[in-house]
Amino acid sequence: MDNFAGGTAVPETELDAAELEVPARILPVAELHLHIEGTLQPELIFALAERNGIALPYAGLDELRERYEFTDLQSFLDLYYANMAVLQTEQDFADMTRAYLERAAAAGVRHAEIMMDPQAHLSRGIPLSTCVNGVASVLATSQEEFGISTLLIAAFLRDLSEESALEVLDGLLAMNAPIAAIGLDSAEVGNPPSKFERLYAKAREAGLRLTAHAGEEGPASYIIEALDILGVERIDHGIRCMDDPDLVERLVDARIPLTVCPLSNVRLRAVDTLADHPLPAMLAAGLNVSVNSDDPAYFGGYVDDNFAQLGAVFELSDFDKARLAANSIHSSFASEERKAELLDELNGGDVAHA
């Protein structure tokens, strides 16, 4: 980031260094990997529990926050599913969605593709209409209210059966749910993409776009399965592709988008520290990577926090940051017209990111 070092007579000791810096421009980005249930902040969990008369197993916010130490994906999923108990009414789903959009707008998000986990709500006795309509009611006006165009992705839990997923997809199609795509999430290892071949065939026939988590904790071969057996257009996470040079070459050649979530990978111990994250190597390899927040309430930050922490650890050039932002826009399922608008906005100024 530019400052006035060498060009000013004012010694640094007399002025706060921050005052000497040109404020960074927040880049407009598309967030492509975001679980709406993972945006449920501790304060909102307590507020919704109170509104719905639900007793939480934590005495207070601090006790809940103490649980946000994860050893792997499953240890996070256990808390993530447990906290969903507070989501009972359409209003609850709407309030959660509104809170995310407000925060995402401040992070520079101008387009968001939002995953939700209908099976995680159905299994608690919450009807499809409650969760879908609650989220969708806010997404319907997100562009006017928050300047964020949005679309909804129904994600299926890969640790449940394909029959369950097919039944839920049928239900979504029968109610004409406003979903643009399907995804695949939850416990990856032992639940390969090949388990969901019929689900993806059915979604494709229904005209839905296709994405899937692969290569987060699972091996590079799951990424290959997601491409070859499910026919996905995009891979969520995908960091384990770096174990397979032939796969990297294929992903580069085909410009397959990888929706990378750096802070998530650190908090779920997919990488040891942020400094060990493969993102710079992925960029250098020419992979089509974007930066996303995954479950920002659980992993310590939204998209802007991910960029800021990456910037603190790696020498990401302005060009790298702009490339990450442009990749996110190009890789979205937005209309070509909306993508052109977003690219215009991106190209309309300097390319620093906070």
Ligand code: HPA
């Ligand atoms: O990071 C994740 N990985 C897999 N499933 C998930 N469901 C919510 N977040 C995640």
Ligand SMILES: [Zn+2]
């Ligand atoms: Zn995810």
